Amino acid sequence: MPAKLKLTAINLDCPDTRALAAFYQQATGLELAPGSGDDFAGLVREDGLWIGFQRVDDYQAPRWPDQRVPQQFHLDFAVDDLDEAEALVLELGAAKPEFQPGGDRWRVFTDPAGHPFCLAEG
Incomplete structure (x- = not known):
């Protein structure tokens, strides 16, 4: 039997990590992950699934x-x-x-x- 994969994160490129994290935090009620900042921010669900937001130049x-x-x-x-x-x-x-x-x-x-x-x- 092949190994099973467990989804742990979904990451979105964006120009402003804090703004996009705030949008999804307010829409979903997920918690802002510790250490979130300008280059990467994350929201985490109770079961550990992350939605990450990573800053990309010239997005x-x-x-x-x-x-x-x-x-x-x-x-x-x-x-x-x-x-x-x-x-x-x-x-x-x-x-x-x-x-x-x-x-x-x-x-x-x-x-x-x-x-x-x-x-x-x-």
Whole structure:
């Protein structure tokens, strides 16, 4: 049997680690990891999973759905109330692209650094 891999972290490139960590901290309620700073910041979940934010010089935000600067990845979040969650992330600085391929099933947003993420009830 092959070895099993355990996901321990998801890291996002960005121009401002503290700002992007604050966005996701307020949206998810995750704790800011000790030692977070200007070059790298992290949020940690109770089970140890990290969402990391690493500063990149000359960062180019994805242009979803345009593929000239592709999305590279996206995050999906389950929410209890889609409208309430949408209001929260927009208030925190997310943007809602005009193109919404999910219909009533999910909604696509972009975080302050341009990374796409989806919200779906579940």
